[in-house]
Amino acid sequence: MxxxxxxxxxxxxxxxxxxxxxxxxxxxxxxxxxxxxxxxxxxxxxxxxxxxxxxxxxxxxxxxxxxxxxxxxxxxxxxxxxxxxxxxxxxxTITLQELILSVAGSVYIFLVKVYQPGDRIEINGIKGDVIDIDSVYTSMMEIGQWVSSDNYSGRIVKLSNAFVFRGPVYNYSRDFPFIWDEFDLPVRYGSDLEEAKKIVLDIASAELSDYVKGSVEKWKSVVGRYYIEDAVVEPTLAITLTDNWVRLNLRYIVDYKKRRHTKHRLNELILRAIDQTQGRVALASTTIEIIRVPVLKVESEDEL
Structure with missing residues (x-):
């Protein structure tokens, strides 16, 4: 006491x-x-x-x-x-400048809805899926780096919320959860180009029909909200003549999380269909045509 x-x-x-x-x-x-x-x-x-x-x-x-x-x-x-x-x-302000910007960034993220947990974003050169947003940091499951395509690397990245004020924020899913992707198909000269084009477009249209239907309404809302022109969401094909082959460029729309699988599926089906044409359509590889062979003069020891 x-x-x-x-x-x-x-x-x-x-x-x-x-x-x-x-x-x-x-x-x-x-x-x-x-x-x-x-x-x-x-x-x-x-x-x-x-x-x-x-x-x-x-x-x-x-x-x-x-x-x-x-x-x-x-x-x-x-x-x-x-x-x-x-x-x-x-x-x-001077000593806690970064902290103040981070807290202000968190408020800005929540009010403006720059991104939210579950979104796939790229910010400050780092790409990944947002898994948490606190008052100072945004936590992301990293994508890419040493891993090819859009696969997780396994690292969780903590990024200061202040970065929303310092550069662009790329959001893959905020308003339009689809992206455009493309790949090139080299077709040998002399192949039936009309059949090759039909194979590629038919397969793409069949495989991507769900994505096309789902993206139409989403794209309408984007056009209505922003100052942006309407876009073609159906698969399109462009032809380019090169020194070695005819290049067919397929452009299509796909879910941002299924880009790698969709490209694999399209390549697999197109290759299978081309194999069934019995040579009417053939894929090309780099070729070298020798125009002139230089003359070589060889002298024997007796001539010397």
Missing amino acids: DSLEFIWEWLASHPTIETFLKYLIWVAVVIVLTQYLKRLIRKNTGNSHIRYRSQKIIEVFGYLLLIIVTITYFTGNIKDMALAVGLFTAGI
């Missing part, structure tokens, strides 16, 4: 320390309460989208409550909040 009385008397004689300790207690209460509510939501909410959103809302409110508590304790009056916030911001 004597020890407790001594502590209380000592705190009473040092009001600044007493105020600071009370402030730390309030901060601890806010943090514990925030973590408790987030854990409660994780256990009792089955829908992953609602669970994620609810946790982020609680996290934001926790930060706001900490700011209010801080301003109240160190200014002594909630009415001085605007002045305190101004002084506080001016004092730490």
Whole structure:
């Protein structure tokens, strides 16, 4: 008891320390309460989208409550909040510049809906699927790098939210979850080009019909929302004459997550159909035509 009385008397004689300790207690209460509510939501909410959103809302409110508590304790009056916030911001802008931009970036991402968890984006040269957005970082499951095509590399990348202000953000799925892809097919000169074109277009039209139907309405909404011209979503074919073959360029629309599989499927079916033409259509490879062979003069030892 004597020890407790001594502590209380000592705190009473040092009001600044007493105020600071009370402030730390309030901060601890806010943090514990925030973590408790987030854990409660994780256990009792089955829908992953609602669970994620609810946790982020609680996290934001926790930060706001900490700011209010801080301003109240160190200014002594909630009415001085605007002045305190101004002084506080001016004092730490230089040293915490990156952090401030990151927090501002997170607010901007949520309000403007630049991207959200589940979107595939490319930002600051890094491409991947967004798996989490917090108040400072965006977490992405990386795509590409040493792995070919649009496959996961296995690395999780944490990127500062400040990058949304520093360069373009490429979103593969926000308004139009389809992309255009293409590949070249080399056909040997002398082949039946009409049959080759029919094979490619028939297979592409049959395999991509679902993507074409799904993209029509989506593209209409994009045209209605942005200043952009209408586009052809059906498969198209262009022919180019080269030194070695006739190049058929197939352009088509595909789901952004199924680009690699779709290209594999189209190549497989087209190759199988060409093999069944019994030589009327033949694929080409690089050829070299020798126009003139130089004359070589060989002298024997007897002639020397």
